[in-house]
Amino acid sequence: MAATFSRILCPIDFERDSMDALELAYRLAQQNSATVYLLTVIGEPLAAATELPPVAVMPNLEFEAECRGRLEALAREKLAGVSHEELVASGNAAPEILNLAKRRKIDLIVMGTHGRHGLPHFLLGSVAEKIVRESPVPVMTIHPTAAP
DSSP states (O other), X not given: OOOOOSEEEEEXXXXXXXXXXXXXXXXHHHHHTOEEEEEEEEOOOOOOSSSSOOOOOOXXXXXXXXXXXXXXXXXXXXXXXXXXXXXXXXXXXXXXXXXXXXXXXXXEEEEEOOOOOHHXXXXXOOHHHHHHHHOSXXXXXXXXXXXX
């Protein structure tokens, strides 16, 4: 028996790879009469290499509203006819994605990868890699495509 998915999470960073993932999430949602949850995570600033204690950063409500507006426009353009919800979270991307997947009872995560290798991968890590390793639900990753 083939698996069906009713709640699909698609993390979006507005890069081409996440747009490719959104296209796949849309097709899967159509086939399964599923809801797509678009999520963008506003990242925490990188910690400076100083000996000063960490400083609390106030949420940037204007930037959050801008991100929400971009998600809403993207949903209107790319998810017509499919049930969807736009979500914005603040924090570290991987834990936020995993927490939301748990809270919303997501049964599939569809996400793009940046395809970093070597030093950039080591320094920046891989959100997709962490999600694949720690997710309790299936994860479909969309690898970088060649530029047109």
